[in-house]
Amino acid sequence: MTTVYVAGFEREEDLRAAVKAAKNSRWPVLEAYTPYPVHGLSEDLGLHPSQLGKACFVFGILGVVLAVVLQYWVTTTNWPLNIGGQPWNSLPAFLPVTFEMMVLFAGLGLVATWLMRCRLYPGSRSWSPRRGETDDRFVLVLGQPVAVTDAAEFRGHLRDSLATTLEELEC
Amino acid sequence: MATATMSRMPPLIAGNKNPGQVTAEICRPLERGATGLWWMAFIPAVALLSIGVAAVVYLFITGIGVWGLNRSVGWAFDITNFVFWVGIGHAGTLISAILFLFRQKWRTSVNRAAEAMTIFAVMCAGLFPVIHMGRPWLFYWFIPYPNERGPLWVNFRSPLLWDFFAIGTYLTISIVFWYVGLLPDLATLRDRMRGRWYGRLIGFFSLGWNGAARTWHRYELVYLLLAGLATPLVVSVHSVVSTDFAVAQMPGWHTTIFPPYFVAGAIFSGLAMVLTLMLIARKAMHLQDYITHRHINAITKLIVATSCLVGLAYATEFFTAFYSGDVRESFAFQNRLLGPLWWGFAIMVACNVVIPQLLWFGGIRRSLFVVFLISLCINVGMWFERFVIIVGALERDFLPSTWSDYTPTTVEIATFAGSFGLFFTCFLLFCRLLPVIAMAEVKAVLQPSLKGGERS
Numbered sequence: 001m002t003t004v005y006v007a008g009f010e011r012e013e014d015l016r017a018a019v020k021a022a023k024n025s026r027w028p029v030l031e032a033y034t035p036y037p038v039h040g041l042s043e044d045l046g047l048h049p050s051q052l053g054k055a056c057f058v059f060g061i062l063g064v065v066l067a068v069v070l071q072y073w074v075t076t077t078n079w080p081l082n083i084g085g086q087p088w089n090s091l092p093a094f095l096p097v098t099f100e101m102m103v104l105f106a107g108l109g110l111v112a113t114w115l116m117r118c119r120l121y122p123g124s125r126s127w128s129p130r131r132g133e134t135d136d137r138f139v140l141v142l143g144q145p146v147a148v149t150d151a152a153e154f155r156g157h158l159r160d161s162l163a164t165t166l167e168e169l170e171c
Numbered sequence: 172m173a174t175a176t177m178s179r180m181p182p183l184i185a186g187n188k189n190p191g192q193v194t195a196e197i198c199r200p201l202e203r204g205a206t207g208l209w210w211m212a213f214i215p216a217v218a219l220l221s222i223g224v225a226a227v228v229y230l231f232i233t234g235i236g237v238w239g240l241n242r243s244v245g246w247a248f249d250i251t252n253f254v255f256w257v258g259i260g261h262a263g264t265l266i267s268a269i270l271f272l273f274r275q276k277w278r279t280s281v282n283r284a285a286e287a288m289t290i291f292a293v294m295c296a297g298l299f300p301v302i303h304m305g306r307p308w309l310f311y312w313f314i315p316y317p318n319e320r321g322p323l324w325v326n327f328r329s330p331l332l333w334d335f336f337a338i339g340t341y342l343t344i345s346i347v348f349w350y351v352g353l354l355p356d357l358a359t360l361r362d363r364m365r366g367r368w369y370g371r372l373i374g375f376f377s378l379g380w381n382g383a384a385r386t387w388h389r390y391e392l393v394y395l396l397l398a399g400l401a402t403p404l405v406v407s408v409h410s411v412v413s414t415d416f417a418v419a420q421m422p423g424w425h426t427t428i429f430p431p432y433f434v435a436g437a438i439f440s441g442l443a444m445v446l447t448l449m450l451i452a453r454k455a456m457h458l459q460d461y462i463t464h465r466h467i468n469a470i471t472k473l474i475v476a477t478s479c480l481v482g483l484a485y486a487t488e489f490f491t492a493f494y495s496g497d498v499r500e501s502f503a504f505q506n507r508l509l510g511p512l513w514w515g516f517a518i519m520v521a522c523n524v525v526i527p528q529l530l531w532f533g534g535i536r537r538s539l540f541v542v543f544l545i546s547l548c549i550n551v552g553m554w555f556e557r558f559v560i561i562v563g564a565l566e567r568d569f570l571p572s573t574w575s576d577y578t579p580t581t582v583e584i585a586t587f588a589g590s591f592g593l594f595f596t597c598f599l600l601f602c603r604l605l606p607v608i609a610m611a612e613v614k615a616v617l618q619p620s621l622k623g624g625e626r627s
Binding site: 031032033034035036037038041042045047050052053056070071074075078079081083084086090093094096097099100101103104106107108110111114115117118119120121122123124125126127128129130132133134135136 | 189190191193194315321322323324326327328330332333336337339340343344347348351354355358359361362363375376378379380381382383384385386387388389390391392393396397400401403404407411414611612614615
């Protein structure tokens with residue numbers, strides 16, 4: 001059982017200010033929950049740029065390779081049919097299917113990787129603060145403070161000026 | 172200068188709303204029973220769908236002979252409807268992907284409904300080639316898989332197969348794109364409807380979304396990448412559809428202008444359908460604060476632009492036909508202007524090129540009733556465009572001995588009506604079951620003073 005501190009805010013700027021204040025007070029920020037993507041919050045939290053673009057690229061390449069290999073093998077090796085005197089390997093005519101397969105693989109692969117990375121799956125019961133963060137509240141979840149003196153000061157600061165609610169939860 | 176212009180513009184969302192109000196107002200129609208107005212629309216839609224189902228069952232039992240096709244005109248109502256519906260499906264991706272890449276914030280109020288419209292329109296489109304197959308239960312033969320028929324593979328050089336891949340990919344990616352954008356709103360619904368069976372169902376599909384900053388951080392990249400993938404995809408889909416015609420040797424079809432011409436026409440018709448539906452939804456669901464005159468104004472301006480592109484394509488086709496000196500090509504266009512389908516051509520030019528020019532005038536753009544009528548005209552005109560291109564060319568091909576006229580049968584008209592029934596049934600169910608406006612996206616574009624904090 002660990003204790004976490006859940007602070008609720010009404011405005012995104014209060015949340016961002018609290019994140020900055022928590023960092024200054026060396027109070028670990030576990031996660032922030034918001035009803036919409038708040039610009040600049042990722043930088044405040046120090047999140048690294050996502051690597052999902054690379055996954056998308058790899059899946060796209062996989063789609064291209066599969067499409068080209070399949071079409072080449074089918075039309076030259078497995079079942080060569082003379083269609084209008086065209087060459088067995090009609091690469092330009094294979095482009096549309098190759099393109100579509102690239103988009104299909106890149107799109108599906110990207111979303112599947114993202115869902116797995118964020119642990120989003122049907123029936124998932126991932127922890128959420130349930131403090132209106134899918135409606136209009138901004139919620140900050142903080143861990144155990146490192147330096148108690150700084151934390152006390154920060155908690156006072158949070159309570160006085162920024163947060164509308166501040167609770168301690170055992171989880 | 173740009174900032175000064177922006178500050179004079181009315182806010183995107185009227186009524187000085189805060190995020191909580193947005194949630195409450197968008198979720199309200201889903202949390203109470205269906206209104207009488209909804210039933211008044213839903214019952215005729217289901218009736219139309221039933222007519223379509225009856226027509227298709229009759230077709231399956233009897234055969235393609237129940238359609239008015241003949242030896243020369245092998246494609247008519249079915250493929251016209253197919254291209255018409257695919258075209259309508261293009262606006263959703265334009266609004267959700269292309270306008271997203273251009274950072275057009277007004278898209279947030281209409282993207283959810285436009286994407287839903289895309290999915291339903293592509294479903295309607297897919298119906299027609301399948302029922303035209305004669306043996307639609309063997310539809311899966313389109314999929315290239317190792318089989319015991321030889322192995323007999325599909326012909327990868329055929330535009331009809333490209334179509335299968337293009338439409339299949341488009342439908343899949345559109346559904347995925349729509350679902351990804353829907354996840355935050357499903358979580359909102361889940362949290363509001365706790366304890367109700369529908370809330371639990373939605374909770375299952377919300378995949379445990381909790382609005383965590385890390386998830387949003389990756390979500391934004393996923394959305395951007397999907398938009399980047401969907402943008403060339405949407406251009407490729409109607410380009411591929413146009414090659415169904417352009418690769419054939421038929422005069423009037425065999426032209427290189429077809430891909431851009433079809434893409435412009437598709438976006439044009441799709442925007443008109445978005446406008447038709449959004450003007451109805453705005454009124455019926457009291458969304459005046461979310462779909463404001465600013466949104467309608469932006470869509471009508473896009474319509475004027477695409478109308479001019481379509482008009483330019485019509486003119487270029489005629490010019491090329493006469494300038495080429497090709498007798499058959501020239502004849503095809505003389506026939507389009509003066510032949511048996513001259514009235515169809517007149518409707519298409521009037522509805523697609525002449526009437527939309529009225530939207531240059533600000534007064535007309537502000538009159539929603541007139542805009543609604545113009546959007547209906549464009550829907551009609553774009554259907555006739557495809558009909559004139561497809562049937563007009565096939566009725567009068569190379570040899571006068573193969574010329575023949577085409578008249579649609581009742582079964583074909585009933586099937587077409589049925590596709591509208593399917594489209595509206597799906598759309599009305601969507602309006603009842605899911606938030607028609609992307610709440611999370613709208614909350615992000617509210618005025619800074621209302622949602623707290625200046626946006627960077």
